[in-house]
Amino acid sequence: NAGVTQTPKFQVLKTGQSMTLQCAQDMNHNSMYWYRQDPGMGLRLIYYSASEGTTDKGEVPNGYNVSRLNKREFSLRLESAAPSQTSVYFCASNFQGPLHFGNGTRLTVT
């Protein structure tokens, strides 16, 4: 049972480049989430998907887009990366209870 799988684990981008962070869960959870965590800070919600086919903005959605491809997969896209998006990104999923987290993606934008 893999739980929540995020790829890649590390990524370095130049300003203006684009990339997609992938997330998949195998727990049949309805809800999936993308968070970012800056050094010494808490997690801030970027986007979430309460169920397959729906997505909603979180606290800090600007500069990001998401796709809930199916019940298992929820991707996060940076269309034009900026240094302010340097952060650790966590994907999570749940069904009306505790969140299950992936191991995170450490993204650096130079």
Add this chain to the structure above:
Amino acid sequence: SQQGEEDPQALSIQEGENATMNCSYKTSINNLQWYRQNSGRGLVHLILIRSNEREKHSGRLRVTLDTSKKSSSLLITASRAADTASYFCATDAGASYQKVTFGTGTKLQVIP
């Protein structure tokens, strides 16, 4: 601004002492959860308390919830050096309580 605010921001205690951290939130909730994060690692779920519960225990953890004051507290009794970590509360909100947001966190240091 974030839904949850925790205080204190940082707490340093001796091993064996109790640690208390507080979380305040802004809107009505369905559940409140507490998580621990060791430096540079992922988050570990500690305990979930529902809005109709007032107190919950799990091992050395005791969580209280006061929905009238929109606040919760996490008590860790008989702390150990291994409890050194950051602790976050998380609340759900939105039309179907699916929007889960985190507080700013309390950084706990337990000195051996």
